[in-house]
Amino acid sequence: MAGILAMILASGEGARLFPLTETRTKPAVQFAGNYRIVDFALNNFVNADLLKIYVLTQFKSQSLNLHLRKAWRLSNITKRFIEPIPAQQRVNKNWYIGTADAIYQNTRFIKQNSPEHVCIFGSDHIYKMDVQQMVEHHKNKGGCLTISAIRVAKEQAYHFGIIEIDEDGRVIGFAEKPAVQDAKTIPGDPDHVLASMGNYIFETKTLLKELYADAKNINSSHDFGKDIIPKLFANNAVFVYKLSDNFIQDEPAIAYWRDVGTIDSYWEAHMDMLRPNPPFSLYNKHWPLHTYHPPLPPATFSESTNYVTHITQSFIGAGSYINGATIRNSCLGFRSHVYQDATIDGCIFLSNTKIGQGCRLTKVILDKNVEIAPGTIIGENLEEDRKKYTVTENGIIVIGKNSKVGF
Template sequence: MAKVLSMILAGGEGSRLYPLTQSRTKPSVPFGGSYRLIDCVLNNFVNSDLLRIYVLTQFKSQSLNDHLRQAWEVNSFTDTFIDAIPAQMRKGKHWYSGTADAIYQNLQFIQSDEADTICIFGSDHIYKMDIRQKIEFHKEKDAILTVSAIRLPKDQAYHFGIIEVDEEGRMIGFAEKPAVEDAKTIPGDPDHVLASMGNYVFKSQELQSELIRDAADDESSHDFGKDIIPYLMPSGKVFVYDFTTNKIPNEEGEAYWRDVGTIESYWEANMDLLKSTPPISFYNRAWPMHTHYPPLPAANFQNDGDVTCTIRRSLISDGALIVGATIRKSVLGFNCFVGQGTDIYQSVLLGDTKIGKNCVITKTIIDKDVRIADGIEIGVNLEDDKKRFTVSDEGIVVIPKGSRIGF
C-alpha cells in the first residue's frame, strides 16, 4: 500500500454532551467502562497497520493529551507516530472555524510529508473499520475523495450529510443536514437515507489545492460537508465507500456505527454493549481494543450478611468494589464502590465513584469523582431530578463530575 498519513479531528467542544464535556473535550469522554471515545478510531487505524497519525486537538484537551500519552505511545525509532497537535493559530489569530479549516491550519504537516494518500477521520463515533479496505477502494476508483456512507432511518437525516450515488459508486448528490422532508432517500427504500460517516480519504495534492482554494473564499464556512464535498462533487471524482462491505476478521453480522453526539445516543451506545448479542464486540482477539488500563485490582463482589450481591448483564471495570448491591444492565468504569442494598439499573458510571447504601439509581449517567450518600434516589422522580441535575428529553439523568449528593 502507498504511504498514508492520517489526521484525526479531536477538537470538538461537544456541547450536546454537556455536562460530560464540562471539563473535557468530547473525544476524551469515557465509554464502555474501560475506554475513551477516541479509542475506537485509533484502534481502527492501529489494527489496519496505519501508524502515522496526527491527532488535532483544541478545546479542553488536557485529559485527552494525558490519555494519548498513557495509551498510545508508539516506537519513535521507526516512521510511526501518534502525535497530538494543539491548535496553534498558524494561519491567523483564530481557532479552527470548521473541519476543513482545522486541516488547513495544519497544512504544513501534509506538505512536508511524502504520503500520497491522506485519511481524515472524526474521533467520536463508535464502530470498527479496516481502513485498508477503504483505501483500496479509493485507489481502484482513482478518486480524489472517498467518503464512507451508511444506511440510516430517514428521520435522522437532519443530523448528517445525505448522499446520492450512482451504480459505479460515484457521488451524484449531497446535502448537508437537510430537513427530514427534503432528504433524498435510497431508491426503492423510502424509509432510509445514505448518510456520510464523516471520514474521508483524499489524494494528497488535490486535498492541498482544495484547502488553499477554500481558505481564500470568504463566503465559505470551511467545512468538509458544507463546502469541500459540494465543490469537488461535480468533477465526477468523488466516490462513496459502502461501509457495510467492510470486513473485520472473525466477525459477522451487520456493520455497526453510531454517532454519540447527544446524551441519548451516548447512553444507547453503552446499552448496546449489554445486549445478549451486542451489535459491536470488544472481545475479538483478531481486532484488539487498546486503551490505558490504570494499575487497579480486579473487580470484587461481596455479599454483606444476608444481603446478596447481584450482577446481571453488566460491564464492571477493574477497581470496582460491589458490596451487597444489585447492578442490572449497567456499565461501571474504573474504581467504583457501591454499598449494601443499592440498586443500579440501566446506568453508566464513568469511574472513581462512590455510592452509599440503599440508593436507587435508574437510567442515569454519573461522571467521575462523584459521591452519593446513603438512601439517595436518582432517576425515580424526574421532576425532582430536573431541579438538581441535567435531564435529557428522553429522561436520562446526568450527574456532573465532582458532584457531592446528600452530604
Template sequence: MSGILSMILAGGEGTRLAPLTSVRAKPAVPFGGNYRIIDFVLNNFVNSDLLQIFVLTQFKSHSLMKHMSRRWRVTGLTNRFIDPIPAQMQMGKHWYQGTADAIYQNIELVEGMDPEVVCVFGGDHIYKMDVRQMIEFHRSHDDARLTVAAIPVPVEQADQFGIIEIDANHKMIGFQEKPKSNPKTIPGRPGWVLASMGNYVFEADTLVSSLRADAERPDSIHDFGHNIIPELFEAGVVYVYDFSTNTIRGEAEHTSGYWRDVGTIDSLFEANMDLLAVTPPIDLYNRHWPLRSHHPAVPPAKFVHDEANRTGQAISSMISGGCIISGGSVHQSILGHNSHIHSYTTVEDSVLMGGNDIGRGCRIRRAILDKNVTIAPGTVIGEDLEQDRQRFHVSPGGVVVIPKGARVGFDD
C-alpha cells in the first residue's frame, strides 16, 4: 500500500443543514454524541493504515480546524500526516468552483508527493469502509485509471446522486449526474439505482492530466460528477467498486453496506436515530475498528434522584460523558457532552449536541438542539409544530432545530 495519497473534500457549505451549518462547515457538524461527521472518513483511512492525508477545507472552517487540531494530529513520523489545507486561492482570486477545482487548486500537493494512486473522498458521510479493499480492486484491473465506489439506493433518491451503469466486468458504461427523470435502474432490481458515493481512486497521472484539461474548459463547472467522470468513462477506463462487498473484522453481517448521506436535517436526524437500535446498522462498539474523536476531559455521566415522578433515567439512549440526568427522563435520544436534564423534564426522540441545559418541567420531542442551547423551565418543543415554526426551523419531516447558543423561553 505504498505510493498512496488521500485527499478529503471537507469544504462543503451544507446549506440544507442550516441552521446547524450557520457557524460551521458540514463535515464539522456534531454526530452521535461524541463525534463530528468528518470523524467517520478519517477513521476509515486511519483504520486502513493510510496515513498520508490532506483535508481540504473552505467554508466556515474554524470549528473543523479546531476539532482536527485537538484529535487528528500525527507527529513524529515524517511520512505520515493528516494535514488540514485551507482554501488558498492558488489559481486566482476565487474560492473552489467545484469538487474537481478543489483538487486542481491544490495540484502542487499531489505532484509534490509523487504518488502512484490518489484517493479523493468526501468528508460528509456516515459509514465504515476498509479503503485498502477498494484500492486492491482498482489495482486488480490493469486498464483502470479511475475507480468509483457505488451503492444501491431507491430510485426516488436518484436526483441526489450520480447514477451509474456497469457491465458484467464492473466497468462503467453509463453515467447520469443527478438525473431529474428516467434514471437507469439496476438490471433485475426495479426501483433501485446504482449511486456514486463520491469516493474515487485515481491513477495519479490520470488525475493530474484530467484536472489540467478540465481547468482549460470555459464551459466546465469543474466537478467530478459533471465533468471528470463522464469524460473518463467514455474512454473505457473507469471501474465501479461495489461498496456492499467491503468487509470489516468484527462487523455483523447486517451492517454491511451501511452508508448515509446526511445532507439534510431529516437524514441527519435519521442517521442519529439509527445508532439507538438494539442491533444498530452501524456499530460504534466494534473494538477492531475504533472510532476516534476529540473527547473533552469530563467526568462520567450521572443519573440522580429516584422518587415518584422524579427519577433520573435514560432508556434506549446514548449519554455522553459529563451529562447529568437530574430527576428527568430521556427516551430514544442522544446527549452530547456536558448536557444537563433537570427534574420533571422529558426528552424524547431527540439529539442534543452538547453543553445543553434543559430546565425543570420541560417536554422536548423530535428535536435537534445544537451546542450550548439553554431551555427555560416549563418549555414545550415538538408537540405543536405550527407554533414551533414561528420561532424555529422545522424540517419537512417535522424535526425542530434550535441553533447553537440559543436561549429559549426566557423572553416569554
C-alpha cells in the first residue's frame, strides 16, 4: 500500500523474561518451537502486504539481527524492505530513552521515504492483526492518530494505557498505567477497560511535529503513552481501532492477544497454543506464519522393548528424537532429544536440549543447549528448586542457556 511506512520497536531489554533475555533481546526469544516473538508483528505487516518496514533494535541485538537476516530478507530489486536499524546515537549521545525518543532518533528514515502515514508497532506480543484493515479505518476517520486497543479485565489496568472513547470512537480520555481503582471502565461493562496495545498509526506531519516538540521538552520521559498521546488527543482528532473489529479468515478466536513480557505470561501463552481448541491457530493457511527454519530432518519417535513413546497435546520441533518417553502439554523446539522413561509435562524447550533417561520435568522452561542428567527430577519440590534455579511466583522453573544440570 503506497504511502505507508512501518517502524517496529524491537529494542526492549526484557528484564522480566530473564534468564531467557540474558543473552538476547526480548523480541528474539523463541516462541512455540519454530518462531521468535518478533515474527508475529512482522507477519501482521507482511500478510497485509505492507512491506516497507524498519525494525529498531538496541539491547543484545545480535541474535535478533541474525534471525532477521535469515528469515526476513527481501530482494533489493523492488522498493520493499525489512531492514534492522540499530541504535546509533545520530542526534545526541543517548541511547533510546523511551518509545517516542526511539522514533525521534530515526526521523531521517521517515523523511527519506516520505510516507503519508507511519505505523509504529511493538514487537513483543502474540496476536494476529491485518494491519491494512487498521490503516483503512485510520484513513476513513481522518484523524491524526489511530491507536489499536483491546478489552482487558479492570484488575490488569495498571499494565496499560487506558482509553476513554465517545460513540464515534474518538479518544476523550487517556491514562498511562493508572491504579486499578482509578481506571475508567468501558460504559456498561464495569469489569473491563479499553487498553492500548501500544500500536499506532500517525499522520506523518503530526508525528514529526510532536516528536520535535517532545525532544525539546526537558521534563518529558519521551514516551508515546506517557507524553505524546495525553497531549495530542486534547486538541486533535485521535481515534481507536479495536482488535475485535479485525477479521482474519478461519481464525478460531476474535481478538486473541498476549503480552509475553514475563516468564509466567510466556508459559501461559504456550499453554494457550496447546489447548485442544486453541484460541490462536498456527495452522491457518490464510495467515501463514513466516519464520526461519533450519535445515533439519523430521522429528523421530522410537520405542524399545520396555519403553513406549507417548505424546499428547504437544509441539515437537524438527530434528528432535524421542525414545520411549512420555510428553504431555509441552513445546519442544528444534533438536530436542528425550530418552527412555523420561516424563515431560507442561514444559517448554527452546532448542538443542538433551533430557537423560528417567528424568521427570514439570513446568520447566529450558533455554538453548541445556543438558539434563539421567534421573533428574525438577518441578516436584519447588522449595528445593528455588535453591538452584529461577522459579516464578506461579511455580514455573527456568534454566538458562548452556546449562548442564545434575552432572
